[in-house]
Amino acid sequence: MNAGFRDDSIAGREPGGPVRVLVADDQALVRGGFVALLDAQDGIEVVGEADNGEQAVRMTRNLTPDVVLMDIRMPVLDGLAATRMIAEDPKLADVKVVVLTTFELDEYVFEAMRAGATGFLVKHTEPADLVRAVHVVAAGDALLSPGVTRRLIAEFSAHAKQPPPAAFTELTDREREVMTLVAEGLTNAEIGERLFVSPATARTHVSRILMKLDARDRTQLVVMAYESGLVRPGWQ
Template identity: 50%
Template sequence: MTTVLVVDDQYLIRAGLVGLLHAAPGIDVVGEAGSGEEAVALAAEAAPEVILMDIRMPGMNGIEATERILARAADPVPRILILTTFDLDEYVYGALRAGASGFLLKDSGPERLLAAVTVVAGGDALFAPSVTRRLVEAYARRTACEQPPDLRALTSREREVLRLIAGGLSNLEIADRLYISEATVKTHLNRTMTKLNLDSRAQAVVAAYESGLVAPGR
């Protein structure tokens, strides 16, 4: 049973999400919040596996709430799925840097939503490669980074895996491209994240752009 916390400041949207999730087998809604502040408190209390997080809310927005929840969470850390109205929302980039596990457009169908919950609950990231690339490229130049990630600690293979991840390839696609096993790809990614002090695949994508390993528009 996957436990889920729903966060959205609009009651009708929140109620619709809760109703859909309640009706789905294998999902247990353990709480709903109408603000970022409430989300932080409920996340600590209910310890959900997945949090559906609205990004635009008055007061504490979804980015700040994501940062606070992940900073305070004990293992296992919840997987946060950002809900947004626009696929080129500048706030989404901030959410990726904060450690969100993916994002989903609010106009996605019920099947897509339920599948997304299953994907992130299983430990994977949910990013459509084309949309992720547009987001990062659109805002990488605008986001100041005082100390770009230093990739000198990475091996050549780790750098190559990171570059392909930033290009939107899945672990399986990377394995096929480099003629290595999927398990080996995961090992390279885990070592890269440890060396760069990253918490998620999303942050790895951002680090690749901010370090200059991948250039926007290429």
């Protein structure tokens, strides 16, 4: 299959249909491997391929996939700029971008998160982990490997200051508590266990926080929590 295939297909995911994925990578061998693996999975459909960032943005606008696997280093327009353009387009609010990196500690990982990426994967990710990641992100959860999370926390906390009393005044005390747990990387089920509430209640709190802070997803909440100083390692 060539980059750009099925560019004229019908955009949008059918209710209950497979997770629709766009793969963007300028290395044909790497891109082809991802496409072959994902297309062979039940519940996943690869709707397009792109070999540069500009094409990735154009195809995302045309096809509105559920998930975009985005390489960072690509010609014409790099993956970082492409991710930012997708994240800033209100018509693509439901599209999740997962950045592909060669090394887990890629220097651009943090900037990509600020640009709107929902998660990160190294290119040598195990096939089962890649498939799981696509479903996790499509379901609305953030995807951060433990190594990236540790570096992310260190990066943000190094520059964060203790928040003023008025920080995030739009949130209730419970919502601020939930936000700190999201920043720790806890799932809704884990937040529920920590606060002795159901996962559904935890999800409701997270949804309200996202709405109040006008945040795109849980990953952006992590960024906001650490950059504002709401959370720092060792704080209770």
